[in-house]
Amino acid sequence: MxxxxxxxxxxxxxxxxxxxxxxxxxxxxxxxxxxxxxxxKQAQPYLEFIDKLLExxxxxxxxxxxxxxxxxxxxxxxxxxxxxxxPGLIDNIKDFRKLTSRKYVxxxxxxxxxxxxxxCTVLEYSFFLDDLEEFIDTSxxxxxxxxxxxxxxxxxxxxxxxxxxxxxxxxxxxEINLFTSNYKALKENNV
Numbered sequence: 552m553x554x555x556x557x558x559x560x561x562x563x564x565x566x567x568x569x570x571x572x573x574x575x576x577x578x579x580x581x582x583x584x585x586x587x588x589x590x591x592k593q594a595q596p597y598l599e600f601i602d603k604l605l606e607x608x609x610x611x612x613x614x615x616x617x618x619x620x621x622x623x624x625x626x627x628x629x630x631x632x633x634x635x636x637x638p639g640l641i642d643n644i645k646d647f648r649k650l651t652s653r654k655y656v657x658x659x660x661x662x663x664x665x666x667x668x669x670x671c672t673v674l675e676y677s678f679f680l681d682d683l684e685e686f687i688d689t690s691x692x693x694x695x696x697x698x699x700x701x702x703x704x705x706x707x708x709x710x711x712x713x714x715x716x717x718x719x720x721x722x723x724x725x726e727i728n729l730f731t732s733n734y735k736a737l738k739e740n741n742v
Contacts, residue, residue: 552728553740556600556715559730563603567610568730569706570671571699571716572617572624574601579666580625580659585632596732597715601670611671612711614702618667622660629656676705694720703727 570578577583577594578601584590604611630647634640641647667673678701686700695703703724706714713728714721719736721729729736 553722553736554728554730555737556730556732557596559600562607563609564607566713567612567711568604568713568715569711570601570611570613570617571702571714571718571721572620573717574715575613575617575621575663575667575671576624578670579621579663580628581662582628582632582659585628586635593717593732597717600715600730605670612674613667613671614674614676614705616698616702618664618673620698621663621667625659625663626656629659674705674709678705693723695724696720700724 574597577590577597583594601611627644630641630644633647633650633652641650647653682701682704683697685704686697689700693700699718699720703714703721703726706712707726712726713730715730717731717733719731719733719739721727721731722736722740731737
């Protein structure tokens, strides 16, 4: 089921929600809209929805894999900021990692982790070759990448069927309830 978070007025006490990486990015990283003025408009419905869930004392979850992906995205974004503000100095992220200004990246990463841990329970789980083979075997029945597929599979296994994401590909997994404001996902699912 796909649910439009902009049209919800429900009370979600006694409900658990799993937060995907794109929403974690907006929730935990203050510079998410540094290059993209539209990002704030895209993020706003999710931030408002999560605020409402937190007011209702709803339990929020994410996974170690989502956080790992998030840390990579933040580092990459910090590198892009550095490149824009220091044109021509560094061409690749590996050279960026050698700079003393990397301590600022460390602070951004620590802040993101602290923000997430303050709002979510972080699920740790392993995945195996069988999981990747299942991803490949079923890849013609959904549109998720392997990380998202394995994350959603774990959510289903844990009984966390309410997933907050802007990733429209999640709508192709019918076992979950996708809470989103992604226009294409809503339109494709007649919401």
